Amino acid sequence: MQQYLLIPGPTPLPEEVLRAGARQMINHRDPEFGQLLAETLAALRRVFMTRHPIIPFAASGTGGLEAALVNLCSPGDEVVAVCAGAFGERFAAIAEAFGLRVRRLEVPWGQAVDPEAVRAALRATPQARVLLVTHNETSTGVRQDLRAIAEAARGHDALLLADAVSSLGAVELRADAWGLDVVITGSQKALMAPPGLALVSVSDRAQAAMRTARLPRFYWAFDRMLAELGDTEAYTPFTPAIGTLYALREGLRLVEAEGLEARWARHRRTARAVRAGLRALGLRIVPDEPVASETVTAVWLPDGVAAGALLERLRVEHGVTLSGGQGQFRGRIVRFGHLGWVPDEAVLAGLQALETVLPQVGGPAARGAVAAAREVLAGAPA
Amino acid sequence: MQQYLLIPGPTPLPEEVLRAGARQMINHRDPEFGQLLAETLAALRRVFMTRHPIIPFAASGTGGLEAALVNLCSPGDEVVAVCAGAFGERFAAIAEAFGLRVRRLEVPWGQAVDPEAVRAALRATPQARVLLVTHNETSTGVRQDLRAIAEAARGHDALLLADAVSSLGAVELRADAWGLDVVITGSQKALMAPPGLALVSVSDRAQAAMRTARLPRFYWAFDRMLAELGDTEAYTPFTPAIGTLYALREGLRLVEAEGLEARWARHRRTARAVRAGLRALGLRIVPDEPVASETVTAVWLPDGVAAGALLERLRVEHGVTLSGGQGQFRGRIVRFGHLGWVPDEAVLAGLQALETVLPQVGGPAARGAVAAAREVLAGAPA
Numbered sequence: 001m002q003q004y005l006l007i008p009g010p011t012p013l014p015e016e017v018l019r020a021g022a023r024q025m026i027n028h029r030d031p032e033f034g035q036l037l038a039e040t041l042a043a044l045r046r047v048f049m050t051r052h053p054i055i056p057f058a059a060s061g062t063g064g065l066e067a068a069l070v071n072l073c074s075p076g077d078e079v080v081a082v083c084a085g086a087f088g089e090r091f092a093a094i095a096e097a098f099g100l101r102v103r104r105l106e107v108p109w110g111q112a113v114d115p116e117a118v119r120a121a122l123r124a125t126p127q128a129r130v131l132l133v134t135h136n137e138t139s140t141g142v143r144q145d146l147r148a149i150a151e152a153a154r155g156h157d158a159l160l161l162a163d164a165v166s167s168l169g170a171v172e173l174r175a176d177a178w179g180l181d182v183v184i185t186g187s188q189k190a191l192m193a194p195p196g197l198a199l200v201s202v203s204d205r206a207q208a209a210m211r212t213a214r215l216p217r218f219y220w221a222f223d224r225m226l227a228e229l230g231d232t233e234a235y236t237p238f239t240p241a242i243g244t245l246y247a248l249r250e251g252l253r254l255v256e257a258e259g260l261e262a263r264w265a266r267h268r269r270t271a272r273a274v275r276a277g278l279r280a281l282g283l284r285i286v287p288d289e290p291v292a293s294e295t296v297t298a299v300w301l302p303d304g305v306a307a308g309a310l311l312e313r314l315r316v317e318h319g320v321t322l323s324g325g326q327g328q329f330r331g332r333i334v335r336f337g338h339l340g341w342v343p344d345e346a347v348l349a350g351l352q353a354l355e356t357v358l359p360q361v362g363g364p365a366a367r368g369a370v371a372a373a374r375e376v377l378a379g380a381p382a
Numbered sequence: 383m384q385q386y387l388l389i390p391g392p393t394p395l396p397e398e399v400l401r402a403g404a405r406q407m408i409n410h411r412d413p414e415f416g417q418l419l420a421e422t423l424a425a426l427r428r429v430f431m432t433r434h435p436i437i438p439f440a441a442s443g444t445g446g447l448e449a450a451l452v453n454l455c456s457p458g459d460e461v462v463a464v465c466a467g468a469f470g471e472r473f474a475a476i477a478e479a480f481g482l483r484v485r486r487l488e489v490p491w492g493q494a495v496d497p498e499a500v501r502a503a504l505r506a507t508p509q510a511r512v513l514l515v516t517h518n519e520t521s522t523g524v525r526q527d528l529r530a531i532a533e534a535a536r537g538h539d540a541l542l543l544a545d546a547v548s549s550l551g552a553v554e555l556r557a558d559a560w561g562l563d564v565v566i567t568g569s570q571k572a573l574m575a576p577p578g579l580a581l582v583s584v585s586d587r588a589q590a591a592m593r594t595a596r597l598p599r600f601y602w603a604f605d606r607m608l609a610e611l612g613d614t615e616a617y618t619p620f621t622p623a624i625g626t627l628y629a630l631r632e633g634l635r636l637v638e639a640e641g642l643e644a645r646w647a648r649h650r651r652t653a654r655a656v657r658a659g660l661r662a663l664g665l666r667i668v669p670d671e672p673v674a675s676e677t678v679t680a681v682w683l684p685d686g687v688a689a690g691a692l693l694e695r696l697r698v699e700h701g702v703t704l705s706g707g708q709g710q711f712r713g714r715i716v717r718f719g720h721l722g723w724v725p726d727e728a729v730l731a732g733l734q735a736l737e738t739v740l741p742q743v744g745g746p747a748a749r750g751a752v753a754a755a756r757e758v759l760a761g762a763p764a
Contacts (some may be wrong), residue, residue: 003406010407010624021406021625024385025576058578059601060440060620066601097600137554188621194407196440196578216598218479219448233702234589238442239570242392243403243625293548321409372504 001319008296009187021247034233043252050175058241059197061165063185066196067220074214076347077129080101086139086326112291128158131231136167141298150178172316181206192251267294277351277373282364295339304362318353383701390678391571393722403629416615425634432557439580440623443547443568447749449602456596459511468521470706494673497534510540518549523680532560552649563588563636574633578626649676659755664746677721687745700735
């Protein structure tokens with residue numbers, strides 16, 4: 001059965017990426033590797049829209065979040081954390097695990113944060129060392145207005161650390177133009193590579209903060225990494241994930257061949273199509289339209305439908321894999337991922353399967369999901 | 383040109399492993415993944431020879447060393463570290479970075495530690511929380527007698543943490559029978575998978591220590607991992623390196639098809655063949671024969687031979703990749719790796735290329751490396 005992996009990551013890999021990732025191993029101290037990594041980092045700088053270095057860790061995205069904190073903070077430092085879902089909570093929890101004093105800016109799940117509230121929280125925390133923001137809150141399907149948040153944070157000394165794991169490469173993000181000090185993403189989302197690499201950009205201001213920050217670190221130490229990252233050859237102090245880097249270089253080639261702005265437009269259009277299809281089935285989108293994510297759509301489960309039964313039937317009988325909810329949304333929502341390599345056909349297959357299965361598990365028997373989505377997909381780019 | 387990657391890791395990957403690693407992504411929360419990880423961990427337990435859990439981190443082996451320390455120690459704890467090369471030094475340096483008080487048991491590079499010296503160091507450090515040992519010191523080509531070291535440590539409360547990154551799966555190691563509390567390895571050495579996974583076994587005693595250890599941790603926290611590792615389905619709290627796990631499962635299948643004892647014997651024989659070939663060229667092995675590693679052979683550079691010129695010529699003109707020295711051995715030795723998937727043909731090609739190139743870069747003009755190695759390979763297993 002054809003499989004449709006429609007979750008907010010890991011995302012399906014194009015054939016070219018799978019093939020590139022299956023190349024034979026090389027010596028990670030030889031120029032062939034040095035060039036592979038340098039090329040990959042150069043492409044990443046274009047996609048992050050930064051002239052600053054990007055550090056590649058063999059780790060999941062969560063490792064990148066931890067790396068950012070332990071390199072920039074000292075014990076007892078104050079932190080302002082925007083918490084609008086499970087991933088914002090995770091960023092804050094990492095900070096607390098390292099003995100930082102976290103002031104949570106709580107936002108009801110499913111809503112976007114008001115940039116003015118960020119400004120106020122920073123004003124109330126003049127000593128804050130860092131501001132933590134999740135660009136795209138994968139657990140609620142809300143994309144925050146990171147640009148406006150960065151503007152609200154301007155003038156405060158806090159460094160802006162942006163978790164862009166499920167946004168970068170699919171959604172507009174301009175690290176330097178917006179003044180983001182650290183941007184963290186993973187290889188397995190919009191960049192269309194397997195999981196296993198955390199990628200972390202570090203501004204000049206962040207590099208200066210690193211020099212005085214005293215949290216203990218070894219594996220995550222930025223300075224040890226930065227010392228080996230040249231422009232024409234780049235190496236890492238510890239064995240890099242060579243196969244995943246091969247795949248990532250190819251994923252980035254595909255990203256740049258499509259073009260960043262074209263990619264952002266495609267993700268906007270696909271997201272609109274998914275929302276139109278889901279609404280045609282009588283489902284209610286969790287966030288309001290203007291803040292709905294371009295990479296993952298969350299819908300409320302209809303009364304009487306069990307998430308487990310719905311997801312299992314979709315997977316087993318239709319080869320369609322969606323995600324359930326996390327944290328306070330567990331059992332209450334379903335998430336439809338559409339980031340990275342998302343052919344229209346996959347989105348339509350997912351909607352068709354939902355239309356078939358929903359009435360079988362006690363949900364509404366509505367029709368027209370595919371037609372509604374097709375209409376959007378046929379229209380002009382958003 | 384046919385390439386021969388003869389370094390102490392990353393090691394060349396068999397075709398089956400490359401193919402397995404190129405499978406399409408799946409949902410890391412679905413049973414298909416849960417079974418992949420559970421099967422992989424069960425095979426790892428057989429290869430580690432332990433009934434205790436093994437924790438898979440998306441990280442390099444160094445990440446596994448850090449994980450072991452931060453889960454088992456509290457600030458200011460005393461540590462005894464056997465330092466006999468660059469990797470022993472690294473383990474000690476990680477401990478120091480986290481504020482532990484490290485008592486180094488210094489061993490001249492190229493020599494093995496005397497287990498009685500370990501016993502004495504522990505006796506002199508009654509409060510030591512952990513003992514750090516590098517099973518196979520990749521930087522010097524010395525394999526420590528881990529079993530005797532573990533016996534010498536018995537009766538002391540210190541937990542034994544063994545860095546087995548370049549030994550496990552190639553060299554005898556019996557985690558439970560020898561009483562090793564934590565054994566750390568990586569995917570990219572004898573297990574014949576790409577780099578990107580650190581694998582860490584945790585004894586009951588180590589799990590008890592974990593409950594009171596106070597060093598800060600989040601990404602590396604054992605307890606969060608252990609909570610999701612079941613016997614028939616296993617998951618990870620953060621996105622796992624799915625492609626590398628596919629490859630590792632296949633690498634482990636090949637390891638078990640060959641058989642552990644047969645594998646240890648093969649590595650012993652290959653190492654003897656390499657040493658015989660290198661000696662035929664007039665090269666001097668760094669360690670004494672009884673402690674020479676079964677996975678990597680270090681030889682002194684002959685007078686007047688520059689490491690860079692030798693290694694580059696081997697690589698560019700013969701497709702043979704060897705390694706140079708690290709730390710105090712930089713520019714003084716060459717290392718010939720022979721672990722994991724090492725066809726006799728690759729070893730012979732490496733020796734033949736060395737025989738050709740050595741006189742071209744100012745070294746001795748000797749003959750007979752291949753014949754000497756062949757003789758060993760044709761003989762009975764060691």
